[in-house]
Amino acid sequence: MMDSKRYQAGLARLNELDPNAAQHLKETFQAICPELADLIISFPFGEVLSREGLDFQTRELATISALTAMGNCQPQLASHIKGALHIGCQPQQIVEVILQTAVYAGFPAAINGMTIAKRVFQESGIIDTDSDD
Amino acid sequence: MMDSKRYQAGLARLNELDPNAAQHLKETFQAICPELADLIISFPFGEVLSREGLDFQTRELATISALTAMGNCQPQLASHIKGALHIGCQPQQIVEVILQTAVYAGFPAAINGMTIAKRVFQESGIIDTDSDD
Amino acid sequence: MMDSKRYQAGLARLNELDPNAAQHLKETFQAICPELADLIISFPFGEVLSREGLDFQTRELATISALTAMGNCQPQLASHIKGALHIGCQPQQIVEVILQTAVYAGFPAAINGMTIAKRVFQESGIIDTDSDD
Amino acid sequence: MMDSKRYQAGLARLNELDPNAAQHLKETFQAICPELADLIISFPFGEVLSREGLDFQTRELATISALTAMGNCQPQLASHIKGALHIGCQPQQIVEVILQTAVYAGFPAAINGMTIAKRVFQESGIIDTDSDD
Amino acid sequence: MMDSKRYQAGLARLNELDPNAAQHLKETFQAICPELADLIISFPFGEVLSREGLDFQTRELATISALTAMGNCQPQLASHIKGALHIGCQPQQIVEVILQTAVYAGFPAAINGMTIAKRVFQESGIIDTDSDD
Amino acid sequence: MMDSKRYQAGLARLNELDPNAAQHLKETFQAICPELADLIISFPFGEVLSREGLDFQTRELATISALTAMGNCQPQLASHIKGALHIGCQPQQIVEVILQTAVYAGFPAAINGMTIAKRVFQESGIIDTDSDD
Numbered sequence: 001m002m003d004s005k006r007y008q009a010g011l012a013r014l015n016e017l018d019p020n021a022a023q024h025l026k027e028t029f030q031a032i033c034p035e036l037a038d039l040i041i042s043f044p045f046g047e048v049l050s051r052e053g054l055d056f057q058t059r060e061l062a063t064i065s066a067l068t069a070m071g072n073c074q075p076q077l078a079s080h081i082k083g084a085l086h087i088g089c090q091p092q093q094i095v096e097v098i099l100q101t102a103v104y105a106g107f108p109a110a111i112n113g114m115t116i117a118k119r120v121f122q123e124s125g126i127i128d129t130d131s132d133d
Numbered sequence: 134m135m136d137s138k139r140y141q142a143g144l145a146r147l148n149e150l151d152p153n154a155a156q157h158l159k160e161t162f163q164a165i166c167p168e169l170a171d172l173i174i175s176f177p178f179g180e181v182l183s184r185e186g187l188d189f190q191t192r193e194l195a196t197i198s199a200l201t202a203m204g205n206c207q208p209q210l211a212s213h214i215k216g217a218l219h220i221g222c223q224p225q226q227i228v229e230v231i232l233q234t235a236v237y238a239g240f241p242a243a244i245n246g247m248t249i250a251k252r253v254f255q256e257s258g259i260i261d262t263d264s265d266d
Numbered sequence: 267m268m269d270s271k272r273y274q275a276g277l278a279r280l281n282e283l284d285p286n287a288a289q290h291l292k293e294t295f296q297a298i299c300p301e302l303a304d305l306i307i308s309f310p311f312g313e314v315l316s317r318e319g320l321d322f323q324t325r326e327l328a329t330i331s332a333l334t335a336m337g338n339c340q341p342q343l344a345s346h347i348k349g350a351l352h353i354g355c356q357p358q359q360i361v362e363v364i365l366q367t368a369v370y371a372g373f374p375a376a377i378n379g380m381t382i383a384k385r386v387f388q389e390s391g392i393i394d395t396d397s398d399d
Numbered sequence: 400m401m402d403s404k405r406y407q408a409g410l411a412r413l414n415e416l417d418p419n420a421a422q423h424l425k426e427t428f429q430a431i432c433p434e435l436a437d438l439i440i441s442f443p444f445g446e447v448l449s450r451e452g453l454d455f456q457t458r459e460l461a462t463i464s465a466l467t468a469m470g471n472c473q474p475q476l477a478s479h480i481k482g483a484l485h486i487g488c489q490p491q492q493i494v495e496v497i498l499q500t501a502v503y504a505g506f507p508a509a510i511n512g513m514t515i516a517k518r519v520f521q522e523s524g525i526i527d528t529d530s531d532d
Numbered sequence: 533m534m535d536s537k538r539y540q541a542g543l544a545r546l547n548e549l550d551p552n553a554a555q556h557l558k559e560t561f562q563a564i565c566p567e568l569a570d571l572i573i574s575f576p577f578g579e580v581l582s583r584e585g586l587d588f589q590t591r592e593l594a595t596i597s598a599l600t601a602m603g604n605c606q607p608q609l610a611s612h613i614k615g616a617l618h619i620g621c622q623p624q625q626i627v628e629v630i631l632q633t634a635v636y637a638g639f640p641a642a643i644n645g646m647t648i649a650k651r652v653f654q655e656s657g658i659i660d661t662d663s664d665d
Numbered sequence: 666m667m668d669s670k671r672y673q674a675g676l677a678r679l680n681e682l683d684p685n686a687a688q689h690l691k692e693t694f695q696a697i698c699p700e701l702a703d704l705i706i707s708f709p710f711g712e713v714l715s716r717e718g719l720d721f722q723t724r725e726l727a728t729i730s731a732l733t734a735m736g737n738c739q740p741q742l743a744s745h746i747k748g749a750l751h752i753g754c755q756p757q758q759i760v761e762v763i764l765q766t767a768v769y770a771g772f773p774a775a776i777n778g779m780t781i782a783k784r785v786f787q788e789s790g791i792i793d794t795d796s797d798d
Contacts, residue, residue, distance in 0.1 A: 027795075028780075028783075029779060029783070031783070031786075031792040031793060031795065032760060032779060032782060032783045032786055032792055033760050033764060033779060036764065036775075036776075036779060039579060039580075039764075039767075040772060040776075043236075043575050043579070044236040044772055047571060047575070048232060048233050048235065048236050048571075049233060049236070051229060051232075053223075053225040053226065053228065053229045054194075054225070054226050054229035054230065054233075058191055058194055058226070058230075059229070059230075059233060061187075061191060061194075061195055062194055062195050062197075062198035062230045062233065063198070063233070063237060064195075065195035065196070065198045065199045066198045066199055066201070066202035066234055066237045066238060067202075067237060067773065068199070069199035069200075069202055069203055069372075070202055070203070070237070070238060070471075070736075070773075071469075071471040071472070071737075072470075072471045072735075072736040072737045072773075072774075072777075073237070073736070073771075073773035073774075073777070075773075075776075075777065076237075076772075076773040076776070076777075090186075092186040092187070093186065093187050093191070095186065095431060095432050096184060096186045096187035096192070097187065097191075097192075097195045099181060099184075099432060099435065099438075100181050100182060100187075100192060100195065100196070101199055101372075102181065102372075102438075103176075103177040103181050103182070103372060103373055104196060104199045104200060104203070104206070104209075104372045104373065104374060105199060105203060105371070105372045106335075106367075106368075106369060106370045106371045106372040106375075106472075107369055107370065107439060107443055107475075108370060108466065108469075108471075108472035108474075108475040109372075109471075109472075110435075111435075111439075111474075111475070112471075112472070112474065112475075114428060114431060114432060114435060115427075115474075117431060118427075118428070118430070118431045121430075121431055127430040127431055128430060130426075130430065161381075161384075162380060162384070164384070164387075164393040164394060165361060165380060165383060165384045165387055165393055166361050166365060166380060169365065169376075169377075169380060172365075172368075172446065172447075173373060173377075176442050176446070177373055180438060180442070181438075200374065202771075203337075203374075203604075204338075204602075204604040204605070205336075205337040205338045205374075205375075205378075205603075205604045206337070206372075206374035206375075206378065208374075208377075208378065209373075209374040209377070209378075228564060228565050232565060232568065232571075234771075235571075235771075236771060236772055237771045237772065237773060238770070238771045239605075239734075239766075239767075239768060239769045239770045239771045239774075240572060240576055240608075240768055240769065241599065241602075241604075241605035241607075241608040241769060242604075242605075242771075243568075244568075244572075244607075244608070245604075245605070245607065245608075247561060247564060247565060247568060248560075250564060251560075251561070251563070251564045254563075254564055260563040260564055261563060263559075263563065293662075294647075294650075295646060295650070297650070297653075297659040297660060297662065298627060298646060298649060298650045298653055298659055299627050299631060299646060302631065302642075302643075302646060305631075305634075305712060305713075306639060306643075309502075309708050309712070310502040310639055313704065313708070314498060314499050314501065314502050314704075315499060315502070317495060317498075319489075319491040319492065319494065319495045320460075320491070320492050320495035320496065320499075324457055324460060324492070324496075325495070325496075325499060327453075327457060327460075327461055328460055328461050328463075328464035328496045328499065329464070329499070329503060330461075331461035331462070331464045331465045332464045332465055332467070332468035332500055332503045332504060333468075333503060333640065334465070335465035335466075335468055335469055336468055336469070336503070336504060336603075336640075337604075338602075338603040338604045338640075338641075338644075339503070339603070339638075339640035339641075339644070341640075341643075341644065342503075342639075342640040342643070342644075356452075358452040358453070359452065359453050359457070361452065362450060362452045362453035362458070363453065363457075363458075363461045365447060365450075366447050366448060366453075366458060366461065366462070367465055368447065369442075369443040369447050369448070370462060370465045370466060370469070370472070370475075371465060371469060468638075469737075470735075470737040470738070471736075471737045494697060494698050498698060498701065498704075500638075501638075501704075502638060502639055503638045503639065503640060504637070504638045505601075505633075505634075505635060505636045505637045505638040505641075505738075506635055506636065506705060506709055506741075507636060507732065507735075507737075507738035507740075507741040508638075508737075508738075509701075510701075510705075510740075510741070511737075511738065511740065511741075513694060513697060513698060513701060514693075514740075516697060517693075517694070517696070517697045520696075520697055526696040526697055527696060529692075529696065575768075576768040580764060580765050580767065580768050581765060581768070583761060583764075585755075585757040585758065585760065585761045586726075586757070586758050586761035586762065586765075590723055590726060590758070590762075591761070591762075591765060593719075593723055593726075593727055594726055594727050594729075594730035594762045594765065595730070595765070595769060596727075597727035597728070597730045597731045598730045598731055598733070598734035598766055598769045598770060599734075599769060600731070601731035601732075601734055601735055602734055602735070602769070602770060605769070608769075622718075624718040624719070625718065625719050625723070627718065628716060628718045628719035628724070629719065629723075629724075629727045631713060631716075632713050632714060632719075632724060632727065632728070633731055634713065635708075635709040635713050635714070636728060636731045636732060636735070636738070636741075637731060637735060
């Protein structure tokens with residue numbers, strides 16, 4: 001699988017978001033399901049997120065919208081906010097996407113998403129770390 | 134409420150998506166909850182979706198992503214696909230947003246969203262009406 | 267099971283909401299899972315909804331709130347709105363419960379819940395049947 | 400926005416639940432989205448939860464029901480349980496609302512909601528803190 | 533893609549459930565997203581559902597459990613119930629899986645799942661068609 | 666309630682999964698809702714999960730599928746993975762059930778479920794504890 005064109009396309013796509021993610025995925029699930037990392041790289045990243053027809057920044061903003069609305073994918077939401085910043089999405093775009101999920105999925109989803117974004121923005125040095133948490 | 138600046142901003146925003154939507158909302162809920170239409174116009178459209186910091190097309194693509202992932206908002210998903218086309222989103226962008234929810238919310242959500250998009254695209258003359266439904 | 271105290275308590279509770287519901291449940295699932303009706307009557311209605319500590323009207327308003335927020339239980343939401351009216355909840359209380367789910371679960375959930383309430387209110391003669399649907 | 404009638408109505412409503420909440424909201428999201436606190440105060444609290452037609456205690460019990468059923472809003476569920484106690488809801492009413500979500504949203508939702516209520520009740524001195532957690 | 537080993541494995545797997553499904557998928561989405569059918573055949577069926585380590589009947593019962601619990605995938609639930617029968621799952625096994633989702637996802641999910649199973653069982657001649665719907 | 670046939674059947678069923686669970690449930694909710702443990706034992710375990718028509722191992726795999734797909738029941742998912750191992754489900758069967766939820770509920774649900782399974786497998790000595798978490 002790792003020699004395939006789609007695996008290589010997926011690896012390149014994932015590396016754009018986070019150059020450490022592929023290695024981290026492999027190590028995390030090596031003992032329990034060694035194929036999981038390869039499946040994630042080759043299908044979502046290699047066959048879906050690397051498609052043409054929609055630029056990668058808009059893809060990531062749409063992903064942040066879906067994960068915030070679903071409300072039960074905190075680790076993935078944090079990763080995609082970090083990745084979106086990495087490929088050049090503006091912090092304000094991310095804030096706006098999260099804020100508008102209040103309309104579609106309710107204020108708790110938006111507030112919990114904003115709390116995750118705040119932490120990622122602090123870790124990325126975009127906003128100051130404060131002491132009120 | 135209807136004279137307020139935010140109501141007027143909301144009405145203008147909603148009219149961009151669908152010039153008939155405000156009147157339809159008012160009539161639909163007049164007998165049971167007459168304030169509902171005004172609340173929808175003044176808060177989601179007047180205070181959230183009309184904010185700066187994210188262009189309207191990207192807002193709509195993010196909305197389509199959230200509604201497809203949630204999977205239980207079919208009437209709203211159809212309206213926002215129609216509205217997204219109306220403000221200039223490309224059909225292929227909408228298709229890509231729906232397709233990638235397969236990754237985050239599963240194939241049934243993506244398939245059911247694509248079925249709704251197909252119907253809207255047919256009604257809009259973007260694709261032919263066929264006979265296989 | 268049908269002679270048990272909890273079955274009888276559940277049947278009495280369910281009859282308060284809708285005197286035809288028990289018979290309808292039995293007939294609907296007789297061929298595929300004949301115990302389902304008895305389980306519904308004896309556990310939810312006999313052991314939970316007939317408990318003390320919360321009046322039945324408030325129980326039903328809380329139920330309408332949960333079902334509207336979940337957004338994927340339309341038949342049950344319609345039944346409980348009908349039942350809530352039957353035990354004396356005011357239409358305006360039901361409208362307010364549904365409206366406030368916009369805050370917690372988003373506007374689509376509230377709008378779809380209000381659409382169901384409108385239909386039930388029309389069937390119950392609380393509001394006029396109009397021709398805009 | 401903060402001078403508006405609805406902001407003042409919302410602030411009064413929120414203060415009934417928790418006199419420290421508004422200040423806490425402002426501080427929490429000041430650096431990332433300074434308008435979020437004002438939007439929460441003026442729309443959900445100022446325009447929805449302060450409406451007539453349903454008493455505030457029943458509104459809070461309905462909110463607890465929705466948040467328990469949704470199952471992915473733990474911080475908000477804890478806040479609303481605390482707020483409901485603050486405006487005079489009986490602990491037993493809260494327990495009953497959470498328990499009956501087992502019927503509509505399943506036992507895990509009810510058990511996880513009860514675990515949150517237990518912690519809030521312990522912090523409020525309603526039940527003793529024990530050592531089994 | 534259609535020549536690949538995983539596409540062929542996926543097609544074989546899907547044909548076990550329903551020999552007409554692949555052709556139907558292709559026709560349904562040909563005009564809006566022609567790759568969707570191929571992606572469904574090659575990834576879910578070719579790379580996941582055709583894996584070893586779990587027999588196909590148990591896979592389908594687990595799928596029916598997830599779809600019933602999610603509650604917003606009615607077309608897929610109907611297809612998988614039909615498919616499960618086709619590969620030899622007993623009707624009673626399907627009924628039991630659906631019934632036990634009442635415990636985990638609530639009675640509305642179980643009741644709505646059972647209603648779909650009833651219709652599929654009637655279409656398959658497993659139970660008689662009655663007139664009470 | 667505790668003398669009833671269904672309570673005894675439920676206790677026996679629950680003990681198969683985890684001989685300490687009943688006592689733990691009682692202690693956990695004693696102060697806030699003392700009937701909760703008895704309700705859980707007598708209804709889900711006594712009246713549903715102890716039914717005939719589906720073997721207990723398949724019931725548990727279906728439960729793991731539903732809980733992974735729902736994505737907001739982490740404590741219950743961990744307990745049922747532990748219980749499934751205890752009644753003889755193979756680790757690989759559990760891994761496969763979780764992996765295939767990626768298809769139906771999305772990759773975040775599957776990844777978060779796999780992370781929980783990894784922790785349970787480590788605690789059970791099935792896989793080594795590593796240092797990358």
